[in-house]
Amino acid sequence: MAYEGLRGFIEEVERLGELRVARGCDVETEIGAVTELAQHRINGPAVLFNEVPGYDPGYGVFVNSVGSPSRTALALGLPTGLGWKQLVPLWRQRMKEIRPIPPQFVADGPVMEHVQRGADVDLLKFPTPKWHEFDGGRYIGTGVVDILPDPDSDWINLGTYRVMLVDRNRVCLYISPGKHGRIIREKYFARNEPMPVAMSLGHDPLLFIASSLEVPPGMSEYDWAGGVRGAPVPVLKGPVTGLPIPAHAEIVLEGFIKPGERAPEGPFGEWTGYYASGEREEPVMTVEAVYHRTNPIILGSPPCKPPSELTSYRALLRSALIHDQLERAGVPDVQAVWTPEAGGTRLFIAVAIRQRYPGHARQAGHIAAMCHAGAYLGRIVVVVDEDVDVTDLNDVIWAVCTRSDPEQSIDIIKRAWSGPLDPIIHPSRKGFNSRLIIDACRPFEWRQEFPRVAEASAELMERTRAKWGDYILGGAPSPVGAAR
Ligand SMILES: Cc1cc2nc3c(=O)[nH]c(=O)nc-3n(C[C@H](O)[C@H](O)[C@H](O)COP(=O)(O)O)c2cc1C
Numbered sequence: 001m002a003y004e005g006l007r008g009f010i011e012e013v014e015r016l017g018e019l020r021v022a023r024g025c026d027v028e029t030e031i032g033a034v035t036e037l038a039q040h041r042i043n044g045p046a047v048l049f050n051e052v053p054g055y056d057p058g059y060g061v062f063v064n065s066v067g068s069p070s071r072t073a074l075a076l077g078l079p080t081g082l083g084w085k086q087l088v089p090l091w092r093q094r095m096k097e098i099r100p101i102p103p104q105f106v107a108d109g110p111v112m113e114h115v116q117r118g119a120d121v122d123l124l125k126f127p128t129p130k131w132h133e134f135d136g137g138r139y140i141g142t143g144v145v146d147i148l149p150d151p152d153s154d155w156i157n158l159g160t161y162r163v164m165l166v167d168r169n170r171v172c173l174y175i176s177p178g179k180h181g182r183i184i185r186e187k188y189f190a191r192n193e194p195m196p197v198a199m200s201l202g203h204d205p206l207l208f209i210a211s212s213l214e215v216p217p218g219m220s221e222y223d224w225a226g227g228v229r230g231a232p233v234p235v236l237k238g239p240v241t242g243l244p245i246p247a248h249a250e251i252v253l254e255g256f257i258k259p260g261e262r263a264p265e266g267p268f269g270e271w272t273g274y275y276a277s278g279e280r281e282e283p284v285m286t287v288e289a290v291y292h293r294t295n296p297i298i299l300g301s302p303p304c305k306p307p308s309e310l311t312s313y314r315a316l317l318r319s320a321l322i323h324d325q326l327e328r329a330g331v332p333d334v335q336a337v338w339t340p341e342a343g344g345t346r347l348f349i350a351v352a353i354r355q356r357y358p359g360h361a362r363q364a365g366h367i368a369a370m371c372h373a374g375a376y377l378g379r380i381v382v383v384v385d386e387d388v389d390v391t392d393l394n395d396v397i398w399a400v401c402t403r404s405d406p407e408q409s410i411d412i413i414k415r416a417w418s419g420p421l422d423p424i425i426h427p428s429r430k431g432f433n434s435r436l437i438i439d440a441c442r443p444f445e446w447r448q449e450f451p452r453v454a455e456a457s458a459e460l461m462e463r464t465r466a467k468w469g470d471y472i473l474g475g476a477p478s479p480v481g482a483a484r
Contacts, residue, residue, distance in 0.1 A: 002074070005110075005248030006202050006297055009074065010062060013046050016070050016080060023051040027138065031129040035063045035300065039308040043068040048297070052127040058295035059127050065143065065205040065299060067309035072316060075205040076228060084316055085391050088336075092320045094228075100219055101226030103235040109247025111236065116290045121169040123287065126201075126251065128165055131302035132269030136279050137164040139268065140171060140201060143301035145211040147198040147243050148184050151191070156244060157184055158221035160212035160301075163199060164265055169287045171199075171253070172265045174277070176419040177431070178376065185257065185283065194256040196241035197285050202250025202299040207233065212301075213317055214373045240289045250299070251292040257285045270421050271344045272377075273305030277420035278427065311341035318345045321373035329367045332356055337368070338390035347379040350390040358444045362411065365437035375417050382438045387453070399440040403450075411437040 003012050013019045020038070025031045031049050038044040044067055050060040066072045069087055070080040078090055116122065128138040141163025148157045159181040164172045175182040188195040200207070206228060210221040222244065226232045235244035240254040265282035267275035303310050315338065323337040333354040339345040349368050353360060365383045368374050374381075384390065384399040404410070418425060418433035425433055442450040456464065470476035 003204075005204055005246075006062065006065075006250055006299060009065065009205055010046075010048060010297075012074055013065075013071055016074070018045050018068060018071060020045045020047045022047055022049050024053060025049050026053050027055075027127050027129045029130070029133065031061060031063075031127075031300075032131040032133070032302065035129075035131065035302060036304050036308075038064045039067055039304060039310075042307055043312070046071060049127070055127040056125070056295075059125075060295065060297040061127055061129065061300050062202070062297050063143075063300040063302075064309045065301070066209065066313040068312070069316075071205075072313040075209060077230070084312075087316055088320060091316060092323060095320055095324060098224065098227040100223035101229070101232050102220075103222040103226060103244055104232035105237060105244070106234045106247050107236075109234060109236050109249075110293045111245065111247060111249040111252055111291045113294050114292050118288065121287050121290050123165055123171065123253075123290070124168050126296070126298060128298070129300065129302075131300070132275075132304065134267060134275055135269060136264065136267050137166075137172075139163060139302065140165050140298065141173075141199060142303075143202075143205075143208045143299035145200040145203060145207050145246070146173065146181060147200070147245065148181050149196060149241075149243060150184050151187050151193070156220060156222065157181060158207070158211040160208065162268060163201075164268075166263050166284060170263070171285050171287065172263045172282050173197075173257070173285060174265050174268070174282050176376075176421065178417055178419065188257075189259045192259050194258045196243060196256055197254070198238050198241055198243040198245050199253045199285075200246050200249040200251070201253070202297045203246050204248065205299065207246060208299060208301065209313070209317065213314070214321060238289075245291075249291075249293075250296040251290065253285075253287045254289045254291075255285050255287040257283045261286075269302065269304055271303035271306070271308070271310050272347070272421055272423050273344070274423040276423040277430075280420070306344050307341040311345050314345040315339050315341055318373055322349060322351075322368055322371060325371035325373055326351070326364060326367055329371065331364050331367055332360075334364065335386040336390045340391075340393055340396075342393070343379070346374075346377050349374055349378065349381045350396045351381065351383045352386050352388055352390045353383060353441070354386045355441055355444055355447065360444070361439045361441040362437065365411070365439060366413070369413060369416070369435045369437060377418050377422055377433070378416070378435055379433070380436045380438065382440050385441045388440075396440075400438055403442055404438050404440040408443070409439045411439075413437065 051057045128140040161175040210225040215224040234247040262281040335352040413435040415432040
């Protein structure tokens with residue numbers, strides 16, 4: 001990797017010309033609204049907030065870290081200057097080469113520059129934004145990495161589970177049902193034991209990506225991030241919990257979640273574009289120690305109505321993961337997968353295949369809907385032929401409108417994995433939802449007789465573009481005589 005930690009990443013973003021520095025924005029409304037402005041714009045800039053009124057002027061908040069193809073490429077060690085579509089094959093190839101590299105324990109690191117323990121813990125000194133106008137609190141952890149140990153093995157799970165400030169030494173975590181962190185927590189609670197937790201609030205965005213993505217099953221997120229970096233992630237042994245904490249983190253909290261201790265959490269603006277999970281009681285972590293660098297920077301990644309940062313880089317990553325999982329499940333000739341931003345990269349999956357046998361399209365659709373990377377809170381899966389560009393929603397919807405006949409082309413999967421964030425499920429019935437699989441491929445048995453598509457052949461269009469493209473589309477001089 002060309003950089004170390006969050007501040008190294010920020011320097012590289014500045015070099016790319018994609019950094020804006022916003023001074024003097026307040027935590028109540030301005031940081032949140034400016035973040036929405038930057039994130040909601042496709043490929044908008046990264047923003048570093050500092051000199052936040054009421055806080056140490058050196059403390060910062062950094063947002064939209066991986067909200068463009070170049071910044072995502074920087075975090076993943078891919079070439080910058082390319083578009084999402086060009087990055088997909090490069091990342092798919094890279095994913096195949098990743099070999100896990102376990103983290104390396106080091107004796108000391110910059111995160112230990114400032115240490116507060118016990119009564120000295122004061123979380124209120126960090127500029128913690130109210131990200132959306134109708135949030136129920138201020139969220140210190142959005143681009144957070146929550147570090148949780150499995151009580152039954154040596155597995156350390158990293159997950160991005162949002163973290164709300166309760167008071168100067170307590171925070172509240174929301175973890176959706178079915179997520180690894182929730183399963184681990186339930187094990188501790190079933191034994192009536194406190195769960196140790198470490199939280200990194202600012203770090204290399206690669207760690208955030210690892211923690212917020214369904215990395216391949218069985219692989220630890222630290223090992224995966226090490227594999228992507230090509231070098232182990234340096235970690236320290238947390239003095240309170242013994243958990244591995246990133247040595248170059250900006251801020252780390254350590255403490256325990258005790259069974260039975262709960263506080264109201266939410267509402268919070270979520271990735272579906274709604275405040276759908278409302279307010280609930282959630283487990284509370286009592287923070288026993290805080291470590292931070294001089295002039296620490298919180299990594300913020302608040303969701304909002306798509307498109308947003310979350311839906312941009314995740315379209316690349318989730319599409320590649322689903323493609324990979326389809327292949328591993330034995331679905332042949334998958335040509336492309338895309339999870340469009342409008343669906344938050346979960347609610348809509350488009351898969352292109354080269355049809356090989358009867359039932360191939362249904363097989364691809366059902367597996368895309370139910371594989372690890374596609375299962376949680378999905379809604380619609382569309383399977384199309386290879387001539388349809390899955391990254392172009394117009395093309396996908398055209399295929400649905402012309403190659404599917406609802407009576408024949410639709411399957412519904414009932415009682416699938418959903419959760420409190422699903423806006424269409426009534427609050428009293430949250431948990432399950434259903435999936436629509438649309439087979440928008442030419443019907444297999446008469447695909448050869450299916451009407452020809454009324455567009456110029458690729459070869460004719462290439463010749464035409466080469467000769468006329470710059471003049472007709474770009475205003476260049478006419479290739480034949482003077483323009484009239
Ligand atoms: C910005 C952001 C915020 C997220 N917030 C939450 C959250 O509050 N709760 C949750 O369960 N998942 C949340 N997720 C999704 C999880 O991080 C993701 O599903 C991850 O794979 C969970 O890790 P796990 O598979 O080890 O449980 C968030 C993802 C992102 C990118």
